[in-house]
Amino acid sequence: MALLELSDVSVHYGRIGALSGISLTVEEGEIVTLIGANGAGKTTTMRAISGIRPLSGGKITFDGEDITKLRADLRVVRGISQAPEGRGVFPGMTVLENLDMGAYARKDRKNLAEDFERVFTLFPRLGERKSQVGGTMSGGEQQMVAIGRALMARPRLLLLDEPSMGLAPQFIQQIFRIITEINQQGTTVLLVEQNAQQALSRAHRAYVLETGSISKTGTGPELLADPSVKEAYLGVA
Amino acid sequence: MNHVVTFLADGSDWINFDVGALRDQFWNDTIEGLSQGSIYALVALGYTLVYGVLRLINFAHSEVFIFGVFGAYFTFFGLGFRPGPTPELGAGELILYLALALIVAMLVSGATAVVVERVAYRPLRRRGAPPLVFLITAIGASFVLQQILFIWRGGNQERAIRLMRPQEVFTIFGASVTNLQIIIVLASIVLMLIANTFINRTRLGRGVRAVAQDPDTATLMGVNKERVIMLTFLIGGLLAGAAALFYLMKAPTGASYQGGFLLGIKAFTAAVLGGIGNLRGALLGGLILGIVENYGQSVFGGGWRDIVAFVLLVVVLMFRPTGILGESLGKARV
Numbered sequence: 001m002a003l004l005e006l007s008d009v010s011v012h013y014g015r016i017g018a019l020s021g022i023s024l025t026v027e028e029g030e031i032v033t034l035i036g037a038n039g040a041g042k043t044t045t046m047r048a049i050s051g052i053r054p055l056s057g058g059k060i061t062f063d064g065e066d067i068t069k070l071r072a073d074l075r076v077v078r079g080i081s082q083a084p085e086g087r088g089v090f091p092g093m094t095v096l097e098n099l100d101m102g103a104y105a106r107k108d109r110k111n112l113a114e115d116f117e118r119v120f121t122l123f124p125r126l127g128e129r130k131s132q133v134g135g136t137m138s139g140g141e142q143q144m145v146a147i148g149r150a151l152m153a154r155p156r157l158l159l160l161d162e163p164s165m166g167l168a169p170q171f172i173q174q175i176f177r178i179i180t181e182i183n184q185q186g187t188t189v190l191l192v193e194q195n196a197q198q199a200l201s202r203a204h205r206a207y208v209l210e211t212g213s214i215s216k217t218g219t220g221p222e223l224l225a226d227p228s229v230k231e232a233y234l235g236v237a
Numbered sequence: 238m239n240h241v242v243t244f245l246a247d248g249s250d251w252i253n254f255d256v257g258a259l260r261d262q263f264w265n266d267t268i269e270g271l272s273q274g275s276i277y278a279l280v281a282l283g284y285t286l287v288y289g290v291l292r293l294i295n296f297a298h299s300e301v302f303i304f305g306v307f308g309a310y311f312t313f314f315g316l317g318f319r320p321g322p323t324p325e326l327g328a329g330e331l332i333l334y335l336a337l338a339l340i341v342a343m344l345v346s347g348a349t350a351v352v353v354e355r356v357a358y359r360p361l362r363r364r365g366a367p368p369l370v371f372l373i374t375a376i377g378a379s380f381v382l383q384q385i386l387f388i389w390r391g392g393n394q395e396r397a398i399r400l401m402r403p404q405e406v407f408t409i410f411g412a413s414v415t416n417l418q419i420i421i422v423l424a425s426i427v428l429m430l431i432a433n434t435f436i437n438r439t440r441l442g443r444g445v446r447a448v449a450q451d452p453d454t455a456t457l458m459g460v461n462k463e464r465v466i467m468l469t470f471l472i473g474g475l476l477a478g479a480a481a482l483f484y485l486m487k488a489p490t491g492a493s494y495q496g497g498f499l500l501g502i503k504a505f506t507a508a509v510l511g512g513i514g515n516l517r518g519a520l521l522g523g524l525i526l527g528i529v530e531n532y533g534q535s536v537f538g539g540g541w542r543d544i545v546a547f548v549l550l551v552v553v554l555m556f557r558p559t560g561i562l563g564e565s566l567g568k569a570r571v
Contacts, residue, residue: 014456050456051456052453052456052457070360071461072251072456072457072463073456073459073461074459076457076458076459077459081457081458082457084453084454084457088453088454088457090446090447090450090451090454091450091451092450093446093447093450097443100443100449100459101443101455101458101460104440104443104444104447104458104459104460105458105459105460109440121488151459153459155456199486
């Protein structure tokens with residue numbers, strides 16, 4: 001049974017359709033990536049899974065239970081957490097407070113010490129800047145905060161929306177390495193990316209999203225080798 | 238030496254410019270301004286909190302306040318006090334009655350604020366109404382609450398019920414400080430400290446700040462936004478209720494259906510003056526407004542008090558459009 005399953009999910013902004021009936025699955029333990037051009041509906045998919053954006057049709061199942069109508073804040077309790085597009089670091093909160101917000105929905109708030117430890121091991125930079133205010137950090141550091149914060153929820157499914165966006169090349173390498181590491185520690189990852197090269201080489205499976213529909217799916221290596229994917233997303237003619 | 242300038246041809250005091258009066262009254266004005274300003278600050282916090290979370294000026298907040306004034310008034314009434322001479326109460330008795338009135342006023346205002354949120358604003362949020370609709374609804378809610386009071390109590394002020402007479406406790410530079418002023422300033426400071434601690438040090442308070450800074454991301458962290466919004470209105474209402482009791486003790490004839498309007502506008506002014514969305518700004522704005530309007534009254538004459546308050550706002554906004562402290566609850570760091 002898939003950990004996450006979207007069946008025929010549609011989302012509309014007013015009368016404009018952003019997603020028209022997409023279906024995808026994420027199995028426990030996988031890294032699945034969703035690639036596509038700007039405006040293809042990648043972020044909308046993430047927002048639908050997190051419950052920020054209501055569906056106009058279709059069904060979302062998580063861990064065997066229908067969560068289509070479940071309130072967004074309760075989905076976090078179920079084990080879905082997200083590092084959103086643009087990072088969404090709380091500008092007026094320190095690194096520590098931001099990370100603590102990630103654990104907001106946790107019932108076992110007594111045992112946060114080891115989660116902080118885990119985040120600071122993955123991102124030593126954050127450990128050095130615990131009391132820096134989010135709004136004054138660089139893009140790469142903010143991305144670390146966003147991913148670390150999402151991990152503080154101890155998610156079963158981690159949603160990462162464009163973690164490489166706007167980052168310097170050395171940061172991009174580092175972020176993708178850490179994503180693999182998080183996955184190897186046992187967290188399932190759904191990754192939305194424009195950096196298809198990196199995403200496909202890290203992912204077990206991938207979906208290609210084109211103007212609101214899934215046009216292709218396969219394993220990471222398969223899509224890396226696919227000529228039309230190469231042409232459209234990898235910049236190889 | 239007084240510098241009274243008379244502008245009207247018939248020699249009456251249309252406006253004074255009496256620096257001597259300010260010099261003579263300086264400490265009296267300051268002390269009285271602090272106690273009046275504390276009341277503004279408590280009410281201003283309600284405007285600022287709601288603005289911080291919803292980017293909405295809750296114009297019904299002045300009525301949330303006046304409902305608390307009536308709550309306090311009828312607590313006095315229910316305890317057997319009637320308009321007329323001030324009773325001689327022991328200190329213990331007085332504190333008990335005032336504490337009771339404080340609780341009732343806070344609950345009445347808190348409940349009013351939550352009801353306004355539920356009935357007026359939440360349905361609009363559900364439908365994704367544009368900001369202008371919220372603004373008009375806020376003004377409408379303000380009128381509805383006023384008219385409810387009018388239908389119930391009529392247009393006249395309630396007759397004053399006094400539980401205590403202000404008495405001089407000590408003097409600063411010759412200006413007397415009364416027990417009433419001390420109670421108001423101390424109680425306001427304590428309440429504001431509690432509110433500040435709640436917002437900055439507790440988990441729920443952090444949720445409020447998260448929604449203020451980025452509502453969608455807050456939701457992604459598992460914050461229930463609707464609950465945070467209700468909590469915000471509740472806290473603002475509770476503080477306005479406390480202000481309501483202090484106001485009634487200061488101005489015993491203040492229970493009137495329109496009585497919230499001017500005070501509400503002043504408190505809103507205080508919030509904008511200090512930097513709307515900013516908790517410390519509300520405190521600072523309230524105190525400055527209370528003090529400056531007293532100075533203005535001494536210099537220009539009694540009728541100019543409110544004008545001085547609003548001119549101050551205009552002048553400050555000309556030079557600092559975001560208010561004195563100028564950051565939002567979202568960005569505020571404590």
